[in-house]
Amino acid sequence: MEPENLTWLFLIGGTLLMLAELALPGGVAFFLGVSGVTVGLLRLVGFLSEPVSATAAWLLISVGLTIAIRPFIKKYFKSETSYKIADEDYEAMDQIAVVTEDLSDNDNSGRIRFGGATWQARSMDGRVEAGKEVVIRYRENTTWVVEPVQGSDPINQKLKKPERN
Numbered sequence: 500m501e502p503e504n505l506t507w508l509f510l511i512g513g514t515l516l517m518l519a520e521l522a523l524p525g526g527v528a529f530f531l532g533v534s535g536v537t538v539g540l541l542r543l544v545g546f547l548s549e550p551v552s553a554t555a556a557w558l559l560i561s562v563g564l565t566i567a568i569r570p571f572i573k574k575y576f577k578s579e580t581s582y583k584i585a586d587e588d589y590e591a592m593d594q595i596a597v598v599t600e601d602l603s604d605n606d607n608s609g610r611i612r613f614g615g616a617t618w619q620a621r622s623m624d625g626r627v628e629a630g631k632e633v634v635i636r637y638r639e640n641t642t643w644v645v646e647p648v649q650g651s652d653p654i655n656q657k658l659k660k661p662e663r664n
Contacts, residue, residue, distance in 0.1 A: 502542070505550055509539030509557065526569045534560035594635050596620075596645065602627040607642045611635075618643050 513535025520529040538547060538557045547553040594613065602609030602622040611620040611633060620633075623646040627633060633645035 502548065502550075505553065506539050506542040509535045509542060509553065513537075513539060526572055527565055530564035530569065531561050534564060588638050591635050591643070592637065595632050595648065596635055596643070598627050598629050598631050598633055601629055602633070602645065611643060611645060613643070620645050622646065 513532040516528045516532030516535060518532075520526070520532070534557050537560055538553050541547045541556070542553055547556055591613065596611040596613035596618075598609065598620075599612050599617050600608070600610040602611070602620055603626050604622045604624065607619050607621050609620050609622070609627070610617045612618075613635065619641055620643040622633070623636060623644055627645075627647050632648040634648055635643050635645050637644050
């Protein structure tokens with residue numbers, strides 16, 4: 500390979516890597532590109548005439564930039580993140596489910612349909628037949644503990660909190 504071709508390879512490749520950062524954000528491609536352009540410029544000036552030394556310099560500069568500067572950039576240019584503490588048990592409480600297999604209060608052999616899946620369940624109040632609606636009260640391991648819907652308005656069936664005087 501001609502020495503000029505290697506120089507242009509570093510310059511063009513480094514520029515392309517820096518432009519690739521627009522499509523693949525994260526900082527690494529940009530640092531690889533900066534080191535490529537730096538090595539290309541050093542080769543144009545006359546330093547790093549050997550291909551092995553140019554490649555070694557590119558590797559060292561790339562690793563140095565990535566390790567030394569990337570944490571500072573991540574600190575000052577924060578990405579958009581959001582956190583949500585998810586408590587599936589809390590969100591499921593007082594929700595209405597449909598019994599798919601008969602429930603009893605003796606064992607966990609029954610099943611309910613909730614959230615697009617069927618779950619193992621048992622009743623708090625005796626036997627509940629398949630097809631009936633139940634209100635989820637809590638979960639014991641992988642078994643939902645439910646009670647039959649009372650009255651005509653199951654949506655208003657919520658746990659009542661004791662009133663304080």
